[in-house]
Amino acid sequence: MTPVLSVRDLSVTFDTGEGPVQALHDISLDLAAGETVAVVGQSGSGKSTLASCVNRLLADNGRITAGAITLGEQDITRAPESTMTAIRGRRIGLVPQDPMTNLNPVMTVGAQITEALEVHGLASGQDARERAIDLLGQAGIDRPAARFRQYPHEFSGGMRQRVLIAIALACRPEVLLADEPTSALDVTVQRLVLDQMAELTAELGTGVLLITHDLALAAERADRVIVMHRGWVVESGDAATIIASPQHDYTERLLAAAPAMSDVKVIPTADDESAERPETLLEVSGAVRRYRIRGQREHLHAVDGIDLSIPKGRTVAIVGESGSGKSTAARLALRLERADAGTIRYRGTDLASLRGKDLLAYRRAIQPVFQNPYASLDPRYTIGQVIDEPLRVHRIGDAASRRKAVADLLDRVDLPAAYAHRRPHELSGGQRQRVAIARALALDPELVVMDEAVSALDVLVQEQILELMVDLQRDRGLSYLFISHDLAVVHLVAHHVYVMKAGKIVEHGDPDTVFRSPQHPYTQQLVAAVPRPHEQAS
Structure with a gap:
């Protein structure tokens, strides 16, 4: 029987400034x-x-040098x-990795799906619209008829990825x-x-x-x-x-x-279990954040009356499905957005009251590391300039002392000092994420907010980043707000976990207890869905 796709002895070379680099060697499948x-x-x-x-x-500098694709x-x-x-x-349908760069920001998501159908002559007009709405529903988008009229920026990252999947499946490819x-x-x-x-x-x-x-x-x-x-x-x-x-x-x-749910936790623990409870750095009480839905009267409650606290020197995780409100909670903690109700206090001070120098001091004390290291590093800057930028913004040190600080920070995240002269596109994804962590550490923060900061990394690089997180917490007493959909990773590094669904916290506690004996049906559903390759093999 003829395969639908055959690759034979495929070799690929890229032309670079340092000469040709062979990227694939005799691949067959x-x-x-x-x-x-x-x-x-x-x-x-x-x-x-x-x-x-x-x-x-x-890419333009790549070429197939041998082999065949049928x-x-x-x-x-x-x-x-x-x-x-x-x-x-x-x-041939394609589901790419990064939804932010693969969806047109000025077209509604519905128009982008119908376009795929119309370009290939499979449907048009009302028929294309109905098929697009059906595809959105099949890809897991709630209220697909309403979402059809929205733009990519009105979707969460996971929802945007589901739109890409709907587009890829639209033409039913071979x-x-x-x-x-x-x-x-x-x-x-x-x-x-x-x-x-x-x-x-x-x-x-x-x-x-x-x-x-x-x-x-x-x-x-x-x-x-x-x-x-x-x-x-x-x-x-x-x-x-x-x-x-x-x-x-x-x-x-x-x-x-x-990482597996059965792995031994790697977080640092107190030497003396009778030691006093650590002070609370950040406390969220009854926080609410609402968004207006395009074309509708009602508001979406992205965060709906949540309570949580982050102690000094601890890792607190928020888990939940895409659109549950995890990233919105992170933006509220960073004061990138303001709560519509409730309070968020840092060392007892309401974030809503911060102005001028007090707000600048808060920006210095709490730093973010975002999911996508491609998008969060300025491609025009060298790595040294990326890490140096927060020091310049906060007017810390002179040029010489900042150069030394950059070298020290690169060393702290296990990158060579020579990388200071490279640009982001010259580094791998894992290396870029290390740079993002180095930048976050530049101002010696007390709290680092990591929003899906390891989800796009392969397991070997992810393991290195998690070890780096734990080492920094042990050595510097860092606190983390760790936003993730990966329960196995959260089990490894978190002291406390909050489970979010539809803007609400439905369960929280020690990860061992929450994941091994989940009480809420939604948490049970999350735990049941975790892939377990080692169990399958046994």
Whole structure:
């Protein structure tokens, strides 16, 4: 039987200022109709380059130097752009990783889905609208008819990712390239979306090439797994077999680094359990944040009367599905937004009362690390300038002392001092996130707000970042507000966890207790949805 996609002996080279760099070495794979093949590996392993080759969207400085790519019986290795334009979207669907840069900010999400249908002549007018609304619902968007008229900035990150999935599925393609499709999604929505993908595969015989750094996800969802490292395939085979008995040491490292709910916690604990309770740095009481929904009279309560506290030297986590209010709570804590009701106090002072120098002092004491290191670093700045910027803004030290501070901060996050002269695009995703942490530490804050700061990182880099967080907490007494949809990671690093749903806190407590004996049905649903590759292999 002819595979829907065949890659044979594929090699790719990129031309750089330092000469040609080979990114892929003799890659071969077959994807059958209705089959899901997962390609796993850390950042820089060549996973996304492989996906770009299949869709013929390599960067301008990249070229296929050997091998062939066949779609059905059609060789598309060097097909003209006009041919590929007709194939992309119609025969090969793509779910890219970053929803912020892949949705048009000036078009409604509904218009972007109907556009995909209309461009390929599959539907138009009212029929396209109805199909688009149906696709939004299938992708897990609540009230799809109302959401159809909204713009991407009115959606949460996870909801934007679901829109991309709806667009990719609109034309019912033969091959679906899913490049880290659920890295921004909580486990319950991830399951819903992937279940929907599985239904499409079963109904239409669509082959799914799943590009992911999440080995747990690959083990749960893929028929076969291909492990890539530095552009080479180092291991491939049946998913259950690879998880149960990895043959390559790199695969063993990936498995060992993947956090599991059963892992031993890594957070620092007090030496003396009888020691006094730490003081409270930040206290949120009855906080409410409402947003007006376009075209409707009612307001959306993104945060609806929540209470939480963050003690000094502790990690407090908020978990919940996309749109639950986690990131809004983080923005309120950072005073990037103001609460419509309730109070937020820092060391007893109401944030709403802060002005001038007092507000500037608060900005210095609490620092953010956001999810996307691509978007949070200015591409025009060198790494040294990125880290130096908060010192300049707060007029700390002279040029010489700031240069030394930058070197010290780079060392603290385990990056070479020479990186100060590089720009963000010259670093990997994990390195960029280390830079973001270094920038957050520049002002010696008491509290760092980490909003999905490790969700887009592969497990090996994620492990390094989490270890760095714990070391800094142990050495400097840092407090963290850790926003995440990854329950296994939260279990590892958090002292206390709050579970949010629809703007409300439905359960909170010690992570061991909350995750092992969840009381609320929603928490039970979250815990049940966590992939467990090690259990599957046993």
